[in-house]
Amino acid sequence: MVKLQDISHLLRMAAVFAVGLVLFLVFRSAFIPKSFGRYGHFRGDALAEIASRPIHYAGHQACGDCHPEEADTKAKGVHAHVNCETCHGPLAKHAEDPTSMTPQLPDVAHLCVRCHSENIAKPPGFPQVNVAEHSGGQLCDTCHQPHSPALVVGARK
């Protein structure tokens, strides 16, 4: 027959371990985010948080409904595959509520040049010009309609 006094030192040690285990579990549950491990070794809520960040570019599907004329002109020219916001900038706010902001007209002097100034590294077939020689300082939209840039004299409104 084992007497209590013979095993009391073991019981005390077990109690210390039990308290330690409980403390460990309490701290662990306090420090590990609730969604950690839901999809893998990371905080599952982060997925929804990152997915809910605000959108700035509305996307090309958003423009044509209200601006059919421009969309039509663009679709017929060589800029058909250039999306509106490439030149006009991010306009998600405008697409959501047109009165909330008015888009600024692009700065033609810099905008066209970024794509069409001569550069040895550009693909050979891509239309590029030596800007100073080509226009003599005139703005591009004096002769070109940006939505369909084949030569149109007096394109500028």
Place this chain on the structure above:
Amino acid sequence: MTLTRRQLLVLLPAAATAWEFVLAGTPEAAPNYSSADHWWGMLLDITKCIGCGSCVRACAMENDVPDGYFRTWVERYHVDDFHIESPVVDSPDGGKEGFPPGDFSGGKNFFVPKFCNHCVDSPCTQVCPVGATFHTPDGVVLVDQNYCVGCRYCIQACPYGCRFFHPTKHVADKCTLCYHRITKGLTTACCESCPTGARQLADLRNPNDPIHAFLKTHSVQVLKPHLATGAKNFYYGLDGSVR
């Protein structure tokens, strides 16, 4: 009822395991987007890139990338005819405002857009000590900026130099493949603004995605294939000198 020590020792871990399930809760239902149906990558056509920097500017505006830091950038390669092994590479301000004409002639010259490869076996997620950077079920590598401790280990681990330390948030930052856009059916800001179609978002799990037809008839490469990172940025027309 009295508990024996043996019963207590069995019960405590069992209770702890059960408590974990209570804390984890049930997974959120995503109404219109099922991550199991997608596997994201990107197709980059070197023969179409004109180095205009539209992608770099769009990325900065869409994601509030601080000035001087880049989630995507464009490099210009000049491979001299007689020094093929040591190409000259420049990327003024990440190519954000395009490229000056350059003072070289001859040789082979081209642009290479770069950004996170969203590797399947990414070194950056392997080294994160806290689980702040991770793979999503749809193949995107993300950073949980609320959980990142800012140790910068992942920044050193990325062999492509795609991560940076955010100067004001003091956490790791990188391309999210516009996760907030692609989960809503939009394309990324860089693809949206690319005027030549040099960058195309690709859903490799969607059998109707145009990339499958492209891959059947074109040979593509990834950057640093010898590192076996499982990079998912597929480059068409990539020169062997690109690192």
